[in-house]
Amino acid sequence: MQIKSIKAYHVVQPFVDGPYRMSKGRQADAFDAVIVAIIADSGLTGWGEMAPLGNFYSAAFPAGARAGVPEIAPHLIGHDPRGLASIGRLMDTVFKGHPYIKSALDMACWDLAARAAGVPLVTMLGGRESDMAETYRVVTHGTLDQMAALAKRIIAEGCRRLQVKVGGNVHDDIERVTTVASAVPKGTVIFCDANAGWTPYQARQFADATRGIDYTFEQPCTTIEENMSVRRMLDKPMVLDESVTSLEEMLEIHRLGAADGLTLKISRLGGVTRTRQIRDVAVDLGFMITVEDTGGAEIDTAAMAHLSLSTPQERRLHAIAFHEWVTVRTAFNAPPVTGSHMGIPDGPGLGIDVDPSLLGKPFFEIG
Known part of the structure; x- marks a missing residue:
């Protein structure tokens, strides 16, 4: 099997609940997604998606993804998409760095390889560990009344896990x-996520004043060393997210004992291949794991769900249903969400049925 053609689409995905607000006045109104279709000479199509949360959250930005995919895609034509490690090395050879640009292409190859094998992606990622993953919902920055009302609404809708945005x-x-x-x-399970918004001094102030509240502290500071300095005085679990950018960083976090859990973002790591690799090593090292991404709709959520459900249940923290955040649809047969749990759609590969008519005209096509 060989890659015959590649198409790329630009899809803006506005948020259902309005602007997404984080610390330091950072906010976004939508996910700005690049969706990739890789078509094989067998006639099968694999789909991938990546969507940065604005220009401020990760070392990624939407215009960069739209510019980078056309630089890499021509080099993939004629190669076997099932050679996933080889495809990854090729992308790194022809385009140095910028893992977020490669994420959708890598995801599409995994989808295509699983479809060719006639198995759901979760099977190729190690096997399904459970039928459903527990999900969390986000309480974004706002006034006291706004945040309390949103938290109550989320609980009333059946969710029992909250990520409360702090860092201001x-x-x-x-x-x-x-x-x-x-x-x-x-x-109620509460995570306090500062999105690296604090200095160690500020993080220690917050931790000391909230000792009576049961929560998990998530990425209070920017660097691993800064977070470690907070962890030394902390009497609560700590999860790192923005600090996990590579296998080397994950191993450094383990060496220092800087966290109990990790949040792995598919696009930040460069795709499903590296996310799966880091996930598997981190599980063996004893970390608790959340697999998600910087944003996206049905395609990206499906990849997150397959990676989550192939993570051992005793090492899995939770998942998130990004396709429920946005007002647009890109596919049918989305990952099913029942109450506070998410599963994977039936079918080979990602299991979703993408409708190209929902994506508009490709901004790039080669074959």
């Missing part, structure tokens, strides 16, 4: 988290 003014965030924790039932 420390004293305001202490009030925010205290208010949210008081507004939800006892036993």
